[in-house]
Amino acid sequence: MIQRTAMFIDIxxxxxxxxxxxxxxxxxxxxxxxxxxLGRESPRLGISRLFAHHIGDGFVLIDxxxxxxxxxxxxxxxxxxxxxxxxxLHFCASAxxxxxxxxxxxxxxxMVLDARADDGVVRLGEGLMTxxxxxxxxxxxxxxMLKEAHGSVILVSPEQKPKLEAGLHCIEEDDKLFxxxxxxxxxxxxxxxxxxxxxxxxxxxxxxxFQAAIERNACPSEWVTRTLHFLA
Numbered sequence: 001m002i003q004r005t006a007m008f009i010d011i012x013x014x015x016x017x018x019x020x021x022x023x024x025x026x027x028x029x030x031x032x033x034x035x036x037x038l039g040r041e042s043p044r045l046g047i048s049r050l051f052a053h054h055i056g057d058g059f060v061l062i063d064x065x066x067x068x069x070x071x072x073x074x075x076x077x078x079x080x081x082x083x084x085x086x087x088x089l090h091f092c093a094s095a096x097x098x099x100x101x102x103x104x105x106x107x108x109x110x111m112v113l114d115a116r117a118d119d120g121v122v123r124l125g126e127g128l129m130t131x132x133x134x135x136x137x138x139x140x141x142x143x144x145m146l147k148e149a150h151g152s153v154i155l156v157s158p159e160q161k162p163k164l165e166a167g168l169h170c171i172e173e174d175d176k177l178f179x180x181x182x183x184x185x186x187x188x189x190x191x192x193x194x195x196x197x198x199x200x201x202x203x204x205x206x207x208x209x210f211q212a213a214i215e216r217n218a219c220p221s222e223w224v225t226r227t228l229h230f231l232a
Contacts, residue, residue: 004101005065007073008142009080009094010058012152013217017090022216027090028057034083034196035059038076041195045188046072053134058092060139062101070096070156071165072188074179077154078168079192081181082206086198089213091152091227095145098157099138108133145176151227154179171230178230182206 011031017024035052042050049064063073077094084092105113108131115122122129145155156177161170167186171178183203193199210231214224 002101003098004136004138005063005070005073005096005098006101006138006142007061007077007094007096008055008058008139008146009061009077009092010056010146011084012091012093012223013219014057017217022089024057024090026088027084027092030087030090031059031080031084031092033087034080035061037195037197038079038192044191044195045076047076051134053132055132060142062134062138069163070098070160071163071168071186074154074156074160074164074168075184075186075188076192078179078181078184078189079196079198081152081154082193082201083196083198085206085209085213086201089209089216091213091217091219093146093149093152093154095142095149095155096157096160097138097141097145098160099136099141101134101136101138103133104135105131105133148176151223151230152181153227153230154181171232180231182210182231 009031011024011027014024039050039052047063047065051062051064053060061073073096077096081092084090112122120131122131149155156179158172158175158177161177164170165186165188167184167189169180169184190199
């Protein structure tokens with residue numbers, strides 16, 4: 001197993017908003033575009049290779065550069081939260097953590113591997129099976145953290161605090177570190193915002209979009225209160 005830093009990011013209220021007037025699929029589409037844009041130019045962010053895996057209503061992003069600096073993915077999370085809000089008035093939640101990663105393809109049945117095409121798809125008669133041969137504690141840890149989010153927050157492992165880039169505004173609470181994705185501003189965040197084309201968006205504009213999204217998506221009051229607590 002190889003130590004890696006991973007981020008899990010998803011769309012908040014996906015099931016509730018799916019197929020509604022504020023269809024969460026648009027939020028997922030914009031999040032996907034943001035991930036694609038950052039992935040194409042990840043070396044500018046200090047990430048030599050960025051791997052992204054679509055899972056349900058979100059993505060797992062893996063920094064192939066190891067665990068030297070979780071700050072890179074935390075900065076990417078800030079920019080992706082902002083991008084998705086600006087583009088489609090949808091909220092994200094994300095978590096960044098370290099852990100092991102491995103290619104588990106060798107654990108799959110031989111008959112399945114023998115049927116696998118070059119694109120990784122397995123034929124099931126007239127149907128298809130898609131494989132996701134990547135697993136490890138890095139994904140498990142971020143997913144576990146995200147389940148405790150209960151708001152549009154960015155969670156980072158507390159032990160990463162000394163490694164975070166200056167300008168990432170954080171609140172530490174209940175042995176968790178929450179990054180303020182509205183006010184945080186660092187060199188890496190600035191680069192990510194440029195790549196995403198939102199570098200001209202001000203904090204006031206973000207707050208205006210934030211309020212508009214709360215009203216349009218009919219966000220629960222407890223969810224709003226918790227989110228705002230970490231964006232103060």
